[in-house]
Amino acid sequence: MDITQTIQQLKQEPGFAENVGMILAHNGVVRGWSRKDHSPVSSVEITSDLDRIEELRREYESREGIFRVIVEACQGKLQLGDDLLFIIVAGDIRENVKAVLAELLDRIKSEAVIKTEHPA
Template structure:
């Protein structure tokens, strides 16, 4: 099973510690309600892999960023299940936090396909 901690541990083994002063993470889960407030039971998740790869290639090139890794749990996901995991490693928070936010937003907009199942 892929976890944020496993992703961080892998990056710590691969990255030059001189370039990494922090890791920032996102762990998206299935909510019990839709954005409109309607009760939800599950999400069906799929991914446009070409768009996914394009987004990651772009954000990995940003100043101060040593690595960006992301994992998407696809298929049927139920309330409380993990969906999108993102780890950004970089030098300082002024570089890392904006890239984390942009990565999550762009992956969700450009690559992640989801269908909500409402109660």
């Protein structure tokens, strides 16, 4: 996903200017160490439940003050620095937008993504 291009397209949607005061974007990338013990990682294998991600996206897009939620999850064997997960949340005020991004990110990671790390 090209975040800049996606945001520009989002701004063209009917109702955007009347309903959006904040856009937050998350761009998760493959890091070189394991979250659990900081051991070196050379790559990761990602399996995403795209149907579950879409269910979550719709659920959070229906929240008060949220105009649009866009999610793109990468899959397969990914190398250090590769993009893993994109989330864009557009909504009315920061309290609504921040909460949705944080909750949605945590739920996608815990409910819809399986990550296998390969040691360096």
